[in-house]
Amino acid sequence: MKYKATCLLWGALLFISACTRYNPDIKFNKKGWNEKDDWDYPQREHMVADLMQHHQLKGLSYKQLIDSLGEPENFSDTGDMHYQLLMDFGDDIDPVHTKYLVLKLNRDSVVTGFGIKEWRKDN
Numbered sequence: 001m002k003y004k005a006t007c008l009l010w011g012a013l014l015f016i017s018a019c020t021r022y023n024p025d026i027k028f029n030k031k032g033w034n035e036k037d038d039w040d041y042p043q044r045e046h047m048v049a050d051l052m053q054h055h056q057l058k059g060l061s062y063k064q065l066i067d068s069l070g071e072p073e074n075f076s077d078t079g080d081m082h083y084q085l086l087m088d089f090g091d092d093i094d095p096v097h098t099k100y101l102v103l104k105l106n107r108d109s110v111v112t113g114f115g116i117k118e119w120r121k122d123n
Contacts, residue, residue, distance in 0.1 A: 025049050034070045045085045048101055052114065062109035073100075080104050085116070096121040 026032070028051040032043040051057070060068065065081070072081040086099040097120050104113040 028055060030068065030070065039087055039089075041084055044083065044101075045099065048085055048116070051101075057103065057111050057114050060111045062105065065103065065111060072103075076102075078104075082117070092121075094121075 024046050026043065026046045028047045033041070033047055033051075035041065035043055055068075057065075069083060073084045074082045076082065081103045083101040083103075084098070085101055086097065087095050088097040090096040097118075099116060099118045102115055102117045103111050106112050
């Protein structure tokens with residue numbers, strides 16, 4: 001009887017741990033955001049949820065944005081700013097998965113919107 005109860009308990013714990021997704025999200029901080037390791041910004045993907053939910057981005061001027069986040073990796077042809085969150089090369093020499101925080105700016109260089117842009121290579 002003790003054996004069955006122990007097996008049942010371990011089975012329940014395994015089931016719960018399998019169903020619970022580990023959430024490594026961390027609070028945004030500029031130092032961690034700009035920490036770079038080779039091609040990667042290892043903390044950005046884990047900070048972006050906090051940044052978007054708890055920090056005022058809309059209404060920031062270009063200068064305020066740069067002061068808060070640092071220089072973006074690139075700009076689109078429409079003037080949107082892109083901050084790399086993830087660049088996965090897999091076993092390829094070209095990226096197979098990318099993710100960026102995209103900030104939309106108006107003509108006065110003020111943030112009017114933002115979101116996540118993700119791309120995966122078709123297999």
